Amino acid sequence: MHKTSLFLIGPMGTGKTTIGRQLARRLEMDFYDSDRVIEERTGVDIPLIFEKEGEAGFRQREQAVIDELTQKQKIILATGGGAVLAEINRQHLKNRGTVIYLKSTLNTLIKRTRKDKNRPLLHAGEPAEVILRRLLEQRDPLYQQTADIVIKTVNNSIHNVIHAIISHLDNPLR
Numbered sequence: 001m002h003k004t005s006l007f008l009i010g011p012m013g014t015g016k017t018t019i020g021r022q023l024a025r026r027l028e029m030d031f032y033d034s035d036r037v038i039e040e041r042t043g044v045d046i047p048l049i050f051e052k053e054g055e056a057g058f059r060q061r062e063q064a065v066i067d068e069l070t071q072k073q074k075i076i077l078a079t080g081g082g083a084v085l086a087e088i089n090r091q092h093l094k095n096r097g098t099v100i101y102l103k104s105t106l107n108t109l110i111k112r113t114r115k116d117k118n119r120p121l122l123h124a125g126e127p128a129e130v131i132l133r134r135l136l137e138q139r140d141p142l143y144q145q146t147a148d149i150v151i152k153t154v155n156n157s158i159h160n161v162i163h164a165i166i167s168h169l170d171n172p173l174r
Contacts, residue, residue, distance in 0.1 A: 006097060014104045020033065024075075030072070038061050059086060090142065101150045
């Protein structure tokens with residue numbers, strides 16, 4: 001079985017946290033969500049950090065947390081959707097574990113994030129579809145270049161996604 005850490009990347013709404021938690025249970029590894037760690041340390045939620053410090057302030061906090069967490073061994077880390085924007089984060093992820101890109105379609109992401117109030121980038125005045133499309137266009141190449149494994153989550157149950165990840169880990173030549 002796989003011994004190093006696994007880092008989940010992808011846009012908001014792909015299921016990184018849900019899949020990460022269950023995968024960690026299955027592989028008997030510790031689970032971390034970089035956004036939750038930031039919230040725990042600051043004592044406030046992500047939207048308030050964005051409101052008070054802007055995206056740049058949040059990204060600084062995110063960079064420090066990703067640097068710290070990627071140095072841990074045998075963990076599963078769910079990153080925020082924008083974690084790949086910083087070159088240093090991409091380097092830490094690639095160099096310190098196996099990176100799994102959970103890929104989804106725009107329509108699926110719209111459905112999954114529609115009612116979520118905890119996503120500050122989706123409340124920037126434009127329709128969520130426009131914002132999500134722009135984020136995907138900007139970030140998909142970064143997800144692709146950072147990932148060791150790409151798993152499609154559309155029309156896939158959590159169980160099937162976890163099975164696909166474990167299959168890739170057991171047979172890396174797939």
